[in-house]
Amino acid sequence: MSADELASVFNAGAREFSRLSPSVWGPAGQALAFQLRLRPGEAVLDVCCGAGASAIPAAAAVGPTGLVHAVDLADDLLEQGRLVASDRALKNIEFVRADATEWEPPSSVPRRGYDALACSYGVFFLPHPNLALARLVRMLRPVARVGLTVWRRGALEQFASTYFDALTRHVPDARPSRAAALARFDTADALRSWLTGYGAASVEINELSNLLPATPELVWDMVLGGALRSSLLPLDADTVEAVRREFLGLLTERDIETVDAGTLVATAVVVR
Numbered sequence: 435m436s437a438d439e440l441a442s443v444f445n446a447g448a449r450e451f452s453r454l455s456p457s458v459w460g461p462a463g464q465a466l467a468f469q470l471r472l473r474p475g476e477a478v479l480d481v482c483c484g485a486g487a488s489a490i491p492a493a494a495a496v497g498p499t500g501l502v503h504a505v506d507l508a509d510d511l512l513e514q515g516r517l518v519a520s521d522r523a524l525k526n527i528e529f530v531r532a533d534a535t536e537w538e539p540p541s542s543v544p545r546r547g548y549d550a551l552a553c554s555y556g557v558f559f560l561p562h563p564n565l566a567l568a569r570l571v572r573m574l575r576p577v578a579r580v581g582l583t584v585w586r587r588g589a590l591e592q593f594a595s596t597y598f599d600a601l602t603r604h605v606p607d608a609r610p611s612r613a614a615a616l617a618r619f620d621t622a623d624a625l626r627s628w629l630t631g632y633g634a635a636s637v638e639i640n641e642l643s644n645l646l647p648a649t650p651e652l653v654w655d656m657v658l659g660g661a662l663r664s665s666l667l668p669l670d671a672d673t674v675e676a677v678r679r680e681f682l683g684l685l686t687e688r689d690i691e692t693v694d695a696g697t698l699v700a701t702a703v704v705v706r
């Protein structure tokens with residue numbers, strides 16, 4: 435998907451995305467900000483920030499003398515983030531609509547560079563993750579921290595395969611389009627070797643278990659509030675409804691009662 439397509443998919447799903455914040459995005463974002471060991475006064479770049487699941491806790495951690503630049507393509511998610519920041523009286527966070535692969539740090543960033551880079555559930559959307567990470571690392575200070583979250587191997591598997599079984603009954607040639615991108619980063623070993631390729635040391639990877647009850651509302655929000663939404667774009671409303679019913683029926687038939695949202699939280703120190 436192009437940047438414009440991603441933006442329109444996430445904008446269209448902003449309502450469902452926000453309903454997933456407490457159970458899905460929020461816990462991982464909190465864990466990431468915590469594991470980055472942010473200190474008061476630090477400057478943080480959060481890319482693919484969505485509505486600020488990791489950027490908001492990062493802003494709370496760096497405090498009024500620090501700053502967070504939170505970058506995403508989807509205006510509607512950024513707006514949700516601005517509202518939360520304003521509710522919490524966080525004035526040190528700026529939500530910016532930009533492509534993370536083209537982002538240029540403004541002059542408000544200290545000359546030494548950002549102290550930390552965060553990216554929660556975002557790296558697999560970047561068309562060339564190696565180039566993107568290398569470029570972003572150049573915006574960091576010579577010794578800085580990098581942190582990301584990704585779906586752990588096996589996470590969302592039953593959920594996604596059941597969804598595609600339902601979808602292919604209506605769209606026979608529908609295929610999971612991002613499986614390879616997700617698989618590239620879904621184990622601790624894969625993440626560790628990817629990060630060490632950028633001169634990362636002190637790699638720390640923790641697994642966040644997150645088994646969610648597969649209620650009809652949650653599973654459908656997970657389709658509409660994320661990238662899977664794009665698979666429904668060519669369909670009319672009646673077919674979308676038929677896919678939804680089929681999907682819920684298959685989940686019941688297969689006795690699937692939970693969605694495994696297991697996540698790896700990886701942080702490292704990068705020395706340039």
Ligand SMILES: C[S@@+](CC[C@H](N)C(=O)[O-])C[C@H]1O[C@@H](n2cnc3c(N)ncnc32)[C@H](O)[C@@H]1O
Nearest residue numbers: 459482483484487506507508533534554555559
């Ligand atoms: C699954 S969401 C995660 C959002 C957020 N980090 C969170 O955990 O709630 C992925 C986000 O990546 C954003 N995204 C994808 N490609 C991007 C790019 N090239 N530049 C900026 N944002 C991007 C999407 O707009 C979407 O908001």
